[in-house]
Amino acid sequence: MKNAANWGIRLIKKNIPWVVLIVLLVVFNSRSANFLSFKNIYNILTQNAYVAVAAIGITLIMMTGHMDLSIGYQISLIGILTAMMVVAGVPVFLCVLSAMLMGAVICVINCIISINFKIPLIMVSLGMMAICQGVSYEISGAYSIYNFPHNFAFIGQGSFGGVVSTPIIIATVIFIIMSIVLNKTYFGRYIYMIGSNSDAANLAGISVNQVRLTISAIEGALIGLAAVMMISRVGSAHSSMGVDMGFTCLTGIMLGGVSIRGGEGKLSGSIAGILILGVLSNGMQLAGLGIYIQYVVKGLIMLFAIGIDVYMIKRRHSHATKRIYETESTHS
């Protein structure tokens, strides 16, 4: 009995983001009767599927202790370019492929600059963000691009028998693949180790730079995919679209327990974090809160997530030194 209780407590401790998500669902459901309806849940999942895809990519970067701020405008730029290709009649699978390639190229460039000039990725990506923004608006002339063919719309709007939408399927497949990579392969182990201690990883014979480049390519490909899913879902592309997604992703990932210092976290945590934000914004909409107030709430949540993260780092740190001290003093 006690064992079962302990096991339960550990399960909760390991999955706090999911517990928070469930609590939120219950709270919102008590305020509005049809919150937990099939349709609303289906909507929330579908709406956030593309955010989750991008977040999975960025989680890898954050696990190595780096931060990419260019996500939002990368999505904007890739969205515009892909939309132009789609409208020009390029086959859909080629459009998807090229979107993923564009993302990979941008992220790898970020990473190469960061490695070669020893600039933190966060600063490089800030520059890249402005570049992507400029190019995106320059190309689109701030006009919307629409009239996508029907088969393109399937990526973002389609569903299988009305039970499960294409975006949910895509996000689930990506999640499963990346979870396996992270937890079952040596490459995934390398990502954690680099995040925990990049110097030690290098001395242990891990080609830290190679790993960083590879995950940058993966990150970019997933951002490209997310951009395609987004424009397909909305049915049009505009340079202002997807811009605040970078912020949403980073907040969600931190809520999900990935430390800004790297070396820890779980993909499932990031998904939970994204869903928490999705449920919150859905709930706030149902409660009739305006979009601007929602920004304020999201900002507060981000600060809260960072605060928790820093607190946990500090606590763990003092804990660790104390324990080492104790074991050593018992020896002498």
Place this chain on the structure above:
Amino acid sequence: MSLLELKNITKAFPGVVALNNVSLHFEPGQIHAIMGENGAGKSTLIRIISGAETPDSGTISINGTVHTSITPAISRAAGIEVVYQEFNLVPGVSVAENVFLGDKLGGRFFQNFKEMNRSTAEVFRSFGIEISPRQSINELSNSHKQLVEIAKALTKNAKILILDEPSSALAAHEANILLEIVTRLRKQGICVIYISHRMDEIFRIADCISVLRDGEYIATKPASELTRDSLIELMVGRKLKETYPHRAKMSEDVVLDVENLTGNGVYDINFKLHKKEILGIAGLVGAGRTELAKLIYGAAKREKGHIRCLGKEISAKHPVQAIAAGIGLIPEDRKGEGVFLEFPIDWNISITALKPLSKYMFIDRKKVDEVSFGYAKKLRIKAPDLSSPVKTLSGGNQQKVALAKTLAGENDILLFDEPTRGIDVGAKQEIYKLMSELTNEGISIVMITSEMEELMGMSDRIIVMHEGRISGELERHEFSQEKILALASGIKDSVKMEVPS
């Protein structure tokens, strides 16, 4: 009455007594050198005088006022200023602003730059040195930066100036300027506490010399009564007390041949490592030993030279290549570079060998478990189970994990940087035993250590480094603490006399 008097100061850290019952006094107008090997307690002494560390017992009296412990503020107020080895300057701002860093000159809102520049210029004029107060700090040479540090201390009305290895970053002619200024300060009645490994400097300027050894106070003598040899004797005069395991004889086969290796702050390194040998590398802090190990391991950029491992030339641009060639490194900074504290023991042990332990990228859990358990058992790592994080282990066991991690890479050559730093006596003996077991199995070891006892007890041969170069090599029958320290301090003449040709 002394300017500063320390009485029966004792300070212990977990596992080590840094200072044991040390009494010293300092007088105005005196250059007082403090000498001792690595780990003799010099740094702790400075930290106590500057108030950064509280002694466990003993008293500090400043101008007759007795304190049991002092804070940095009390130390400052009494006119004690420390100039540390590393520069504490703000890059990009002017010399004068650095000199007056933290001091307010002028009104409530505005700095009085004119006054600042004027008094800075005055200080440098008293040094007999031409440095413009308006110059940016970045434009200065190292020696001038050092002088700015000293000027900074003097404008705070220093009565006691502590210089910690002030010349280590300076070239010979730059050091001369520094020494001249230090002698000028003596004339002004300032007490200079001078810490340096460079004996020629000490004998040129010091009035008296105090020696510490393993945290014990040994002696204070007027410099005129000491010679280099007698000073070295005071510094090392301990009896070897630990026992070291007996080892099989090394073979004549050369496994590692380093030729003219230059880069990362070391120059023209030549040595050969034989199979089953333990080659000790001695030297003072900053002599370039760790830098050499990193260079061989490919973790730093090589400028020129060759490394041949088992007859094969290796490029070693990255540790990956060194590991593939059979070289492993156990780094000096265990927590920073040796282990991943947050992760389980088995993750740590298997990381170097993870690729060969995987099939199509997938980690083979069974193989990983086998390897981890194997090494944990072989190295007698004491842990409840291998899934507990490394940070929960004691220092000795952490070091064993770092060793296991390197061994799992199946290397023939191990570069062992400070193998027993920060671990207790029992764990030390275990590490020694492991090292001898490993060499018996055919592994060859390069051991960098600052501990004279283990250096002489474990090594088959010793290479001594001084300022980035090899200053001498000793065979087992030539080992003596005096010779090693003389070579490490860069004194060649006295050694020539002693070494039989």
